[in-house]
Amino acid sequence: MPSGTRSANSSSLLDDADQAVEKPSQHEKSNGESRGKLWMAAGLALIAFAALAFVAWTSISSWRNSPEVAARTMPVVDVETGQAFTDFRAPRGATFPFVNPKTGKATLFPAEACYWTKDGKAKFPPTYVILNDRLGKPGPTKCPDCGRNVRLFNPMPPDALMQQAWDAAQSTNKR
């Protein structure tokens, strides 16, 4: 029925008009309220940001302490220059010789630490020695400093000797 639909249309138009008139007054009423909401949103954003930063920080620190990274971190010695890098982090999936970032040459080999001195005491820091095995050379590896045999997972001197060496190293640092 045309008349019925017309009246329905007009009533809905009236409703719209009423709402259009009401809207600004509602807005004014809720002005303080919306400012509060704004602060709440800012607070929530801050909390969200803090949570994100925390997650990022924990994931970075767990990545740093991960066994995978620890396995790639080792002392290495440059076979050409003799320079030692005590905490070298090998690139993921790389095999030695690693590239020396200073020279750009693949001359870095994993090294074993020898804490012995010639006269049977301990020293700190140790001498880093590349095993013959790693260089493809035959025979046992001799430490160039103390002349002892060096092997994989080279054993350290007894704790008492290490303590003395550590104390001595600390006092020379202080001097």
Ligand SMILES: [Zn+2]
């Ligand atoms: Zn040695």
